[in-house]
Structure formats: C-alpha cells, structure tokens
Amino acid sequence: MKNLTKRQEEILNLIKTHILDLGFPPTRADIARSLGFKSPNAAEQHLRAIEKKGFIKILSGASRGIILNDSENDQIPVIGLVAAGGPILAEENVEKTIPRSNNLLSNDIDYYLRVKGDSMVNIGIFEEDLIGVSKSANTKVGSVVVARINNEVTVKTLIEMSQNKVVLRPENENYEDIILDPQVEEIAIEGSCVALLRESI
C-alpha cells in the first residue's frame, strides 16, 4: 500500500471524521466544501487516487459509497505463546486480534500478550491475563516490561539497567531476581506493560 500525499491524507481523515460524526461518509461536494475546493471534481479525483493506493473503495453509482479499507489497522493482535527465536509479532504467535477501542484502554497498546506462569501474581498479573504492551512507552526502573532473554520472552519488573547489569524481578516471593550481564547474555526490552485485561474471573 503506497503512501498517501499530505493532501490525500487530509481527505482520508476528513472522511473518517465525517463517519465518526454523522455515521456516513461525505459526498464529493461535502469534501470540496470542507477543503475549499471550488469543484466537486477535485474531491472525486483525490478519491480515485486514494482508492488506487488501496486506502478506500469507491462503490460506483452509490451516493456516499466510500468504504474505508483500514479495518486491519484497527485491530490489536493478541500474542499467545511466543515461538523461540522469531519476533513477538510474527504471525504464528497471533492468537487472535481485537478491535482497538479508543476510550477503553490506553491508546498506545501495540499488542496484547497472554501471561504464562505465576511469576507476577503479587502485582495482580495472573496466568492467562492479557497484558497490553506498548513498544514506545518509555521504560524506566520500576516499569513492568516485556523482556527477551536469549530468545525467550518474559514479563518482569525492571529493577536495574546499566551497561553491564540488568536486573529483572518476578513479583512472587517464590522466584529470585534475574540478574544478567547484557554483554554476555542477549537481552532486549520489547516494551512496557501499560494495561491488563482478564477475560474471566
């Protein structure tokens, strides 16, 4: 899917806003009016370009017949067991996807990760819970993070992180702190946990 130009993006956003506000797409004339075009044909041609790039579908003959093609963008993957080695978001790890809902939980969730084991029960993270993970949220000491240690993915609290020492703490007195030397072990912080979903109590 090719990139949209600035103007095309503006029009796509206008369509989305119109749908959000009124529940149906705008007409060519609506678009022209909103953006100050003097001809509805300007809108028409933009729509054609946007369709050609795959962002919308135009139903010929139907008034307001603009269908958005961004349903995938609106889905958040739920990651089950992470196959060792590959990236977390690899398709084989995706258990299902759930629609993003702006107001429900923090918006910057990149994926949900299904929790395995009981190493975080003390802070209320239980087996089978879904953790909302943000790749961009800044991880600081004290954050609950998704870490990859030698190709295995785990959820722990980040206690210390320096050039030659990383400490990850399970929140369960039955487990010991994981102390690692990043110069020896392969370790990466994949993201921060920003939300939690439990589908059954």
Added chain:
Amino acid sequence: MKNLTKRQEEILNLIKTHILDLGFPPTRADIARSLGFKSPNAAEQHLRAIEKKGFIKILSGASRGIILNDSENDQIPVIGLVAAGGPILAEENVEKTIPRSNNLLSNDIDYYLRVKGDSMVNIGIFEEDLIGVSKSANTKVGSVVVARINNEVTVKTLIEMSQNKVVLRPENENYEDIILDPQVEEIAIEGSCVALLRESI
C-alpha cells in the same frame, strides 16, 4: 422512547446491518428492495415513524442521512463510588462510559465497577481496577459477585447462599468472612464479575 413495531424493528435492524456491512446507511430504495416493498415511500414512512419514536434521526436533504440514536446502548457505564442508598447505575455514580466492543471482552457486561480497597488482592483484583459486571450471568457458589449489604456495595466471593445464611469471602487474609442472615440484613446480589480491566500497571 416508545416501542417499535415488529416491522419497524426489522427496518432498524436492516439499517444497522447495512452500516455494519458497508459503512453507511441504506437509501429508501435499498430498504424497499430488501424488504420487498414496491414503493420507496413505504420505507420513507417507516423511517418517519421510527424517527418519531426516537430511534433514529433523519437529516433532511442528505442522501442516506439516517443517524442511529443508540449510541447510549453501545456505551458501557463505568461506575465509580456508589452513593449509598440509590441504585448502582444511578447517573451520579457514572464516572464515564466506554464503547462496547464485541470481541474485546465478554459481551454481557452491564457495567464496569471501579474497585475500592484491597480485599480481593489474592485473586488479582486490585484497587482502581475496573470489574466487568454482568447482571444476568448466573451467580453460583464460588463466583465473584457484586453484593449490596445494607445499602453498601461490595465485591466478594460468594461462598454460601441459603435462606438464612449468606457468606461472602474477601480474598485477603487480613479480612474475615462476612456472614449474614438475609432475614435480618438487607442483602442483594447485584451481579457477577466476568472480566477485569486495569488501565495502568
């Protein structure tokens, strides 16, 4: 809001389905075609009736200008502190509402209740968590329930419930079981907890 007739409901559902399928409402002709009317005016008059009953709004002059008036139905209230005495869902208790999202969590959530206190930490229910409550889900022994005891709302595990004894258990060793006689105390089970949301970790 008056009740719709069977036929009117059929038309309202058609509109909803059309929007779900294509992203915009049907025309009068679309409706007539779908239901076998020979005149678009049949659809028009049904729409007027449905509007009069408050279920939709018709924008005059706009093609497909049908706005659904069921945004409230699609919002789940989030209940903060429950004022003593009144019903849980009383407006003054509603902190905000969040859009219902079919696939995200169990669909039969009637409201979310913000958890106060630490009486359920052992099963991973923490202060400030949002509990998804279903009024209709059958509550059995072992369920986590929302109970109202003498006008105070609380979340506990239901341990026993008979004609002369109700036992509610906090899931925290610092608290004692609550043992009540329903013939003396006023006690009602408001619903079952079927899901959990945590907005920050």
Added chain:
DNA sequence: ATTTATACTGTAATTATATACAGTATACAG
C-alpha cells in the same frame, strides 16, 4: 524529453435519492 502523478477549476449530464401527494386497507383507542 516525455510520461505520470499531483492538485486543482469549470461545466454539464445522468442517475440516485429524498420526498411530496394521492390512495387503499386494517386495527386499535377514546
């Protein structure tokens, strides 16, 4: 150097759509 994409104006025709008006028929309420 020529094509292709972007970004519009301006006009106009065709078709899609809302909507008015005139009926028919049934059922229910006051």
Added chain:
DNA sequence: CTGTATACTGTATATAATTACAGTATAAAT
C-alpha cells in the same frame, strides 16, 4: 364512529450526488 397508528402501492418531481469531459499548472520519474 371518528381519529390515529400501522402498513403499504403508485406516481411524480425537485434536488442531491456521481461522474464524464475539457482544461491549467507544477513536480517528480523514466
């Protein structure tokens, strides 16, 4: 028994909306 709601047919028309055609102009790609 008269009004009002429901549930349509059938025709017609104004207007809403798509969309074709003919241009102008600029920038990037081949």
